[in-house]
Amino acid sequence: MAKVRHESAWYPLEPGETVLDGLLRQGVHVPHACRAGACQSCLMRATSGAVPEAAQVGLKDTLKARGYFLACACRPQAGTALEVAGASELRVPARIVDLESLSGDVVAVRLEVEAPFDYRAGQYVTVVREDGLARSYSLASLPREDRLELHVRLVPGGAMSGWFARDVRPGERVHVQGPAGDCFYVPGQPEAPLLLAGTGTGLAPLYGIVRDALEAGHTGPIHLFHGALEPRGLYLVDALRALAARHPNLHYRPLVLAGGDGDVEEGPLEARILASLPKRPVGWRAFLCGNPEAVLSLRKKLFLTGFSLKDIHADAFLPSTPRAGPVAGAA
Amino acid sequence: MSSVYERIGGEPAMAAAVEVFYRKVLGDDRINHFFEDVDMERQAAKQKAFLTMVCGGPSNYSGKDMRAGHKHLVERGLNATHFDAVVGHLKETLEELGVPAELVGQVMAVAEGARADVLNR
Numbered sequence: 467m468a469k470v471r472h473e474s475a476w477y478p479l480e481p482g483e484t485v486l487d488g489l490l491r492q493g494v495h496v497p498h499a500c501r502a503g504a505c506q507s508c509l510m511r512a513t514s515g516a517v518p519e520a521a522q523v524g525l526k527d528t529l530k531a532r533g534y535f536l537a538c539a540c541r542p543q544a545g546t547a548l549e550v551a552g553a554s555e556l557r558v559p560a561r562i563v564d565l566e567s568l569s570g571d572v573v574a575v576r577l578e579v580e581a582p583f584d585y586r587a588g589q590y591v592t593v594v595r596e597d598g599l600a601r602s603y604s605l606a607s608l609p610r611e612d613r614l615e616l617h618v619r620l621v622p623g624g625a626m627s628g629w630f631a632r633d634v635r636p637g638e639r640v641h642v643q644g645p646a647g648d649c650f651y652v653p654g655q656p657e658a659p660l661l662l663a664g665t666g667t668g669l670a671p672l673y674g675i676v677r678d679a680l681e682a683g684h685t686g687p688i689h690l691f692h693g694a695l696e697p698r699g700l701y702l703v704d705a706l707r708a709l710a711a712r713h714p715n716l717h718y719r720p721l722v723l724a725g726g727d728g729d730v731e732e733g734p735l736e737a738r739i740l741a742s743l744p745k746r747p748v749g750w751r752a753f754l755c756g757n758p759e760a761v762l763s764l765r766k767k768l769f770l771t772g773f774s775l776k777d778i779h780a781d782a783f784l785p786s787t788p789r790a791g792p793v794a795g796a797a
Numbered sequence: 798m799s800s801v802y803e804r805i806g807g808e809p810a811m812a813a814a815v816e817v818f819y820r821k822v823l824g825d826d827r828i829n830h831f832f833e834d835v836d837m838e839r840q841a842a843k844q845k846a847f848l849t850m851v852c853g854g855p856s857n858y859s860g861k862d863m864r865a866g867h868k869h870l871v872e873r874g875l876n877a878t879h880f881d882a883v884v885g886h887l888k889e890t891l892e893e894l895g896v897p898a899e900l901v902g903q904v905m906a907v908a909e910g911a912r913a914d915v916l917n918r
């Protein structure tokens with residue numbers, strides 16, 4: 467049996483149980499959402515004892531070195547005694563200063579962080595509400611802008627998105643943890659063709675990345691695909707068209723599955739993207755964000771057409787998983 | 798005598814080979830269902846372990862590990878046809894990367910030697 471110590475009490479784990487499940491089962495509050503190692507909501511720190519390597523996959527080296535790990539991916543071996551603490555020192559207080567409706571079901575949430583906060587455009591943060599509810603959102607803003615901007619899609623019955631859409635008023639306080647993720651532009655190859663593809667609010671990080679790349683002087687072609695089920699699922703269309711008009715190397719292609727017209731193209735996103743690529747996409751870099759099935763499928767197809775794995779940056783927006791849901795890592 | 802692994806360029810050569818090999822495997826409908834993984838990086842790391850092993854690089858896998866490591870796949874139907882397909886992709890990968898025929902032959906022999914363990918025979 468493994469056991470975990472948290473705030474001076476020891477909690478036994480059942481065989482194969484994760485630290486997250488064991489603590490929640492015994493009434494300890496730990497922020498969490500995806501339970502699949504993707505959102506970093508469940509970040510904790512081991513103050514004594516070693517965590518399995520699998521519990522630190524995807525974390526920055528600086529966090530690993532300080533003992534941080536993902537509680538949902540941490541299954542200590544039998545006999546391990548682990549002492550853990552929450553990640554509160556990684557969170558900074560923030561104030562919601564502005565909410566703006568971008569479409570029928572997407573709202574832009576703007577936050578002012580009350581401490582220095584370094585990030586790269588396109589990374590994501592975890593928003594932690596006063597009561598501990600945690601969800602991850604990609605950043606649509608640029609580091610030089612003084613506010614963080616998130617694009618939140620209202621999910622039916624959604625705890626956090628519903629709160630943003632209905633209850634939050636400017637002035638509300640939350641905590642922000644992060645940033646995380648490697649979906650960001652790296653200067654150095656200004657002529658490389660870039661493929662940016664997102665579904666729904668997968669546009670948020672891409673909106674940051676595309677502006678970041680253009681401001682960094684990227685000269686190679688930038689293909690930005692934004693997919694939605696129908697036209698009202700698209701947003702920032704005018705802003706992106708204006709941006710494309712100012713930058714001839716930016717090719718913006720909004721795409722819907724149904725209800726397209728002369729203004730908006732209709733068709734399946736993945737097929738259109740693949741059809742737009744040259745036969746051998748050498749030197750291309752791709753950024754894929756949004757719906758997990760779409761992102762994972764597209765990543766595989768791009769790899770098969772010749773993209774190198776290291777040139778494909780993908781953030782799958784995994785939803786929260788209730789306790790009885792699939793175990794971490796299952797697919 | 799130095800290993801094939803060293804003679805074809807060690808770790809950097811494996812890093813180059815792994816994408817070529819993994820792409821072939823994922824593109825082959827006869828076997829790709831064994832290799833689907835949400836985490837492509839993790840799968841690629843395993844492919845690299847495979848390549849390193851058959852090329853005689855640093856590897857700690859025993860025949861027993863090979864048995865245990867592929868048992869769940871045998872239960873899902875892994876058979877000699879699949880084995881031949883993987884070995885075929887291995888051969889093509891090495892040839893595409895310009896590995897001399899003599900060394901390719903050595904790698905093939907190592908791979909063949911793992912057949913019984915991989916198929917849990």
Ligand SMILES: Cc1cc2nc3c(=O)[nH]c(=O)nc-3n(C[C@H](O)[C@H](O)[C@H](O)COP(=O)(O)OP(=O)(O)OC[C@H]3O[C@@H](n4cnc5c(N)ncnc54)[C@H](O)[C@@H]3O)c2cc1C
Nearest residue numbers: 505602603604617618619624625626627667783784785786
């Ligand atoms: C790395 C990362 C980045 C993300 N970035 C963004 C972003 O920029 N913008 C954004 O809007 N969201 C983003 N998400 C998703 C976000 O974290 C939340 O999952 C989402 O806002 C729903 O949370 P909620 O509390 O409103 O709904 P919950 O209360 O968590 O969910 C309510 C119910 O709906 C289900 N559900 C939730 N979402 C979906 C879905 N998409 N499809 C099917 N069922 C679903 C849940 O399983 C649950 O049963 C991101 C997720 C990750 C992991």
Ligand code: HEM
Nearest residue numbers: 828831832843846847850858866879880883908909911915
């Ligand atoms: C020459 C014969 C083979 C050798 C030497 C070999 C070797 C290996 C090695 C070293 C690993 C990595 C184990 C790890 O690090 O976890 C591995 C994993 C794997 N092998 Fe093989 N392999 C062979 C044949 C095959 C064949 C024929 C298939 C299927 C068609 C196959 C499918 C897999 C899969 C799917 C994994 C990953 C297992 C998992 O994710 O749990 N292998 N193999």
Ligand code: FES
Nearest residue numbers: 500501503506538
């Ligand atoms: S990473 Fe652990 S809950 Fe999402």
